[in-house]
Amino acid sequence: MTDSDDRAASQDTREAIMEATFRALRTHGYADLRMRDIGAEMDRTRQVIHYHFDGKYDLMSSFLEYIIEQYEGSVELDADADPRTELDARIDQCLFGPEFTEFTHWDRMKVYHELYTHAQNDGQHREIFDAHYDRIRASIVEVVEDGIEQGVFRDVDAERMGQLITDVIHAARGRRISLGHEDAPAEARTAIDEFILESLYAEPGG
Amino acid sequence: MTDSDDRAASQDTREAIMEATFRALRTHGYADLRMRDIGAEMDRTRQVIHYHFDGKYDLMSSFLEYIIEQYEGSVELDADADPRTELDARIDQCLFGPEFTEFTHWDRMKVYHELYTHAQNDGQHREIFDAHYDRIRASIVEVVEDGIEQGVFRDVDAERMGQLITDVIHAARGRRISLGHEDAPAEARTAIDEFILESLYAEPGG
Numbered sequence: 348m349t350d351s352d353d354r355a356a357s358q359d360t361r362e363a364i365m366e367a368t369f370r371a372l373r374t375h376g377y378a379d380l381r382m383r384d385i386g387a388e389m390d391r392t393r394q395v396i397h398y399h400f401d402g403k404y405d406l407m408s409s410f411l412e413y414i415i416e417q418y419e420g421s422v423e424l425d426a427d428a429d430p431r432t433e434l435d436a437r438i439d440q441c442l443f444g445p446e447f448t449e450f451t452h453w454d455r456m457k458v459y460h461e462l463y464t465h466a467q468n469d470g471q472h473r474e475i476f477d478a479h480y481d482r483i484r485a486s487i488v489e490v491v492e493d494g495i496e497q498g499v500f501r502d503v504d505a506e507r508m509g510q511l512i513t514d515v516i517h518a519a520r521g522r523r524i525s526l527g528h529e530d531a532p533a534e535a536r537t538a539i540d541e542f543i544l545e546s547l548y549a550e551p552g553g
Numbered sequence: 554m555t556d557s558d559d560r561a562a563s564q565d566t567r568e569a570i571m572e573a574t575f576r577a578l579r580t581h582g583y584a585d586l587r588m589r590d591i592g593a594e595m596d597r598t599r600q601v602i603h604y605h606f607d608g609k610y611d612l613m614s615s616f617l618e619y620i621i622e623q624y625e626g627s628v629e630l631d632a633d634a635d636p637r638t639e640l641d642a643r644i645d646q647c648l649f650g651p652e653f654t655e656f657t658h659w660d661r662m663k664v665y666h667e668l669y670t671h672a673q674n675d676g677q678h679r680e681i682f683d684a685h686y687d688r689i690r691a692s693i694v695e696v697v698e699d700g701i702e703q704g705v706f707r708d709v710d711a712e713r714m715g716q717l718i719t720d721v722i723h724a725a726r727g728r729r730i731s732l733g734h735e736d737a738p739a740e741a742r743t744a745i746d747e748f749i750l751e752s753l754y755a756e757p758g759g
Contacts, residue, residue: 376674378584457673464670466731467663468582477732503748511744514724515717521727522720525672526683538717542709546752 360395365413368406369450369458377461382406408471411462414455415479418445430494431548437486438539441516442532453524460524484513491547500547508547515539566601571619574612575656575664583667588612614677617668620661621685624651636700637754643692644745647722648738659730666730690719697753706753714753721745 367388375384382403386393400406428436444452466472488509494500519535522528573594581590588609592599606612634642650658672678694715700706725741728734 378671461670461673463731464667464727465584467667473732480728480732507740507744508748510740511721511748514728514741514744515720517727518720518724521670521723522686525669526679526686534713534716535720538713538720542714542717542752543748546748 357399360391361399361409363389363391364396364399364406365410366449368410369454372458373450373454377407377458377465407462408475411459411472411475414459415475417447417455419479419482430490430497430499434487434490434494434544437490438512438516438536441483441513442519442536456520457524460521480513484509487512494547499549501549503547508543512539512543515543563605566597567605567615569595569597570602570605570612571616572655574616575660578664579656579660583613583664583671613668614681617665617678617681620665621681623653623661625685625688636696636703636705640693640696640700640750643696644718644722644742647689647719648725648742662726663730666727686719690715693718700753705755707755709753714749718745718749721749 364385367385370388371380371384375381380403382396383393385406386396389396396406400409444456446452447455462472463476466476484506488505491500491503491505491508495502495505515535515538519531522531528534570591573591576594577586577590581587586609588602589599591612592602595602602612606615650662652658653661668678669682672682690712694711697706697709697711697714701708701711721741721744725737728737734740
């Protein structure tokens with residue numbers, strides 16, 4: 348095999364392990380998950396897991412990065428869109444998620460939120476989440492700043508506004524997952540519109 | 554002993570077990586916690602735990618109710634306060650918590666948020682949280698409704714506004730705990746004021 352064949356094969360194996368991890372997490376949850384449960388979800392020998400990852404912790408860190416990458420890769424932004432449309436699109440993306448063929452947005456978010464809570468005891472996961480949270484917030488702050496610059500939004504503290512919207516999104520997802528409030532994301536979307544964005548939009552000519 | 558002595562002794566024992574659970578959780582976390590870890594934190598024989606609780610799960614459900622009760626019992630509300638002052642007090646209470654002699658608000662919230670995330674796999678805990686979340690939201694909705702009735706707040710959907718504020722509080726606490734953002738509650742407080750409450754207050758004479 349050439350080097351690039353090697354890399355591709357290795358990439359395939361990693362992906363197969365990641366998808367097996369998803370299936371195993373869905374059955375066992377994070378706290379009770381063992382390496383052998385992931386092995387049981389794979390077609391190949393589970394030695395490949397040990398070849399690629401140095402234990403459960405190493406694997407879970409990679410898995411977390413894997414989920415996050417899928418989200419960041421999936422945001423399609425339109426450079427020409429006006430700030431209001433753009434802001435709506437970014438909020439919807441975070442609240443309702445992109446479509447996936449296997450494991451829905453909510454399957455993924457369940458794992459994400461479970462690991463998020465565990466991050467309180469875990470410096471490495473905390474860093475990964477912190478960086479991701481930062482990028483999510485920054486992507487909202489960016490559009491708010493654009494809108495202010497173009498005069499379509501009021502002159503507010505864009506960082507604070509971005510943080511507030513990010514917090515509402517996170518809480519609504521968590522509520523749907525932990526409490527089973529199926530309509531939490533849609534309700535949050537309406538509340539963001541009525542109570543936060545309504546006052547962000549500058550009066551015409553104001 | 555009389556019946557009421559009996560009840561008091563039993564109440565003391567329960568409280569001792571609950572406080573031992575706190576100490577054990579702080580050391581071991583929820584996922585790795587064993588009954589014997591709680592026993593190790595107590596002066597008495599750990600048989601009393603088994604006498605009072607039917608396993609770890611039963612104990613954790615009682616523990617969750619114990620934390621929640623402390624919060625609900627601690628809210629002192631002033632019947633004569635105007636709706637703005639009252640709303641501020643309720644939001645501060647949820648964001649910054651009451652003072653405790655042993656284990657701070659944040660020690661308690663760490664456990665609360667960890668159990669909240671686990672509730673996704675746990676019908677009984679989910680019910681307890683759901684009821685608590687409902688009461689928190691209702692306590693905010695109530696003041697918003699008062700304010701609307703008295704004409705000091707705009708006529709908004711009070712349920713939706715209460716939910717939004719509750720979500721922001723929850724997310725800010727979670728961010729402080731999981732990501733170590735120490736200033737998240739204070740920042741959320743400012744954002745609620747500037748971006749949510751500002752537009753809630755009715756124009757004088759409006």
